[in-house]
Amino acid sequence: MQVPSILQGESLKRLLQGAAAGAVASMVIGFSWGGWMTGGTAIKLADERANTAVVAALTPICVEKFLQNSDAKANLAVLQKISTTWEQGDYLQKGGWATRPGATSSDYQLARACAEKLVLVKIAAQ
DSSP states (O other): OOOGGGGGGHHHHHHHHHHHHHHHHHHHHHTTOOOOHHHHHEEEEEEHHHHHHHHHHHHHHHHHHTEEEEEEEEHHHHHOOOOHHHHHHHHHHHHHBOOTTOSSSOOHHHHHHHHHHHHHHHHHHO
16 A cells, blocks of 8 residues: 655655644634633633622622611711722621621622722712
8 A cells, every 4th residue: 555645754744743833823822812711710710700790799788788777877977988998898897798698707899899889879979
C-alpha cells in the first residue's frame, strides 16, 4: 500500500506542526475572545450572579424592616449622618436589619444595598 506524499517525511512534520498550531490558536482565541471558560470559572460566575439576584430581591425587604422599626426616624437620621457606604452597611449589620431569612448572621452585601436604598428614601423625603 502506498502512503500519500503528504504523510511522508517533511510533509508529515509540517502537517503535524500545522495541526498543533491550529489547536493552540483555537484555544487561545476561544478562551480570550470566544467566551469559553473552565467549569470552575462558570461555577464562580453563576454563584456571583445568584448572590447578586438574592441581594436585589431581599433589599426591599430590608428597607421595609428598617422603616417599620419604632425608631425608624432616629435610625434614618443616624444613617444619613454616616459618610461612607462601608460604615452605613456596618450600621445596618449591627442593627440586624440585613439578615437573610433563615440566617443567623447579617449579610454585608445586603446591608450595603439596603443602605443605598435607605439613603435615597431619606433624600426623596426631604
